Amino acid sequence: MAAITIGKLASETGVHLETVRYYERIGLIPAPRRARNGYRHYRLEDVRRLSFVRRARDLGFDIEEIRTLLALAEPGQSSCDEVRKLAIAHLGDIQSKISDLQRLASLLTTSIEQCHGSEVPTCPVLDMLGAPVA
Amino acid sequence: MAAITIGKLASETGVHLETVRYYERIGLIPAPRRARNGYRHYRLEDVRRLSFVRRARDLGFDIEEIRTLLALAEPGQSSCDEVRKLAIAHLGDIQSKISDLQRLASLLTTSIEQCHGSEVPTCPVLDMLGAPVA
DNA sequence: CTTGAGTCCGTAGCCACTACGGGGTGTAGC
DNA sequence: GCTACACCCCGTAGTGGCTACGGACTCAAG
Numbered sequence: 497m498a499a500i501t502i503g504k505l506a507s508e509t510g511v512h513l514e515t516v517r518y519y520e521r522i523g524l525i526p527a528p529r530r531a532r533n534g535y536r537h538y539r540l541e542d543v544r545r546l547s548f549v550r551r552a553r554d555l556g557f558d559i560e561e562i563r564t565l566l567a568l569a570e571p572g573q574s575s576c577d578e579v580r581k582l583a584i585a586h587l588g589d590i591q592s593k594i595s596d597l598q599r600l601a602s603l604l605t606t607s608i609e610q611c612h613g614s615e616v617p618t619c620p621v622l623d624m625l626g627a628p629v630a
Numbered sequence: 631m632a633a634i635t636i637g638k639l640a641s642e643t644g645v646h647l648e649t650v651r652y653y654e655r656i657g658l659i660p661a662p663r664r665a666r667n668g669y670r671h672y673r674l675e676d677v678r679r680l681s682f683v684r685r686a687r688d689l690g691f692d693i694e695e696i697r698t699l700l701a702l703a704e705p706g707q708s709s710c711d712e713v714r715k716l717a718i719a720h721l722g723d724i725q726s727k728i729s730d731l732q733r734l735a736s737l738l739t740t741s742i743e744q745c746h747g748s749e750v751p752t753c754p755v756l757d758m759l760g761a762p763v764a
Numbered sequence: 765c766t767t768g769a770g771t772c773c774g775t776a777g778c779c780a781c782t783a784c785g786g787g788g789t790g791t792a793g794c
Numbered sequence: 795g796c797t798a799c800a801c802c803c804c805g806t807a808g809t810g811g812c813t814a815c816g817g818a819c820t821c822a823a824g
Contacts (some may be wrong), residue, residue, distance in 0.1 A: 514781075601724050625703075
């Protein structure tokens with residue numbers, strides 16, 4: 497019988513082994529049963545739960561948001577509305593981050609385009625950075 | 631004479647007061663002269679330098695990159711090429727961050743759109759999160 | 765003279781990990 | 795049985811870039 501050890505759980509979910517222990521420590525995933533030698537023994541459900549956590553982290557949800565999502569995902573919660581709200585709020589965050597970054601990108605692009613070598617007395621990029629606070 | 635104290639420097643540059651001391655501690659900005667009472671005394675040049683740092687941070691440059699930029703901005707460096715390289719690399723980072731976020735946003739948007747209330751047995755957002763690792 | 769704001773300093777906390785060190789255990793080959 | 799080597803245990807400390815806290819001082823206004 498190939499028991500699911502922490503290493504297996506880690507490689508199957510793509511979560512770093514030390515991170516699994518960290519998640520357990522902060523109570524994001526439940527503490528699993530231990531074998532006689534003290535090794536952690538996981539079940540398939542744990543793999544699913546941790547995959548869920550990983551996906552949510554990849555999507556940029558923070559730990560507390562994930563705690564909420566996990567609670568809402570419990571069977572018998574029927575709280576699609578709340579999940580929806582959380583997702584929409586998070587989407588808003590992402591979109592404002594995107595537009596921030598786009599502003600930055602265009603600012604940088606403009607500066608870089610004006611810079612054709614080392615012939616100009618001052619560097620447009622440095623100028624932009626050093627310009628009086630707008 | 632209204633000397634530039636740390637509080638003034640902070641409010642003029644929009645950098646948190648404690649952050650100014652932090653920047654000094656890590657050697658990002660030089661330690662200023664002290665008045666007889668021990669208070670820090672800044673010069674106009676320090677205001678410019680810190681504003682530069684703030685702008686660069688806002689643009690997402692990390693502390694080490696800023697150290698480099700500051701060194702390149704020293705007079706007599708004529709190193710526009712290097713600045714350009716750094717800026718282009720950084721722009722690349724920003725652009726890949728943008729496209730990452732855009733993927734996330736569309737994934738979330740799709741899930742949210744499929745979710746019309748609490749009538750469906752399962753929540754599309756949770757489904758997306760819980761789906762087997764793609 | 766009191767009050768309140770500003771400054772000093774060192775240290776600890778934040779988030780989400782990641783790394784390290786020193787040990788025990790399990791397994792495979794010889 | 796012995797040796798290698800991978801795997802696992804645990805606690806603690808470090809990362810980046812701040813931010814907060816606490817106790818002591820100094821300074822300007824009323």
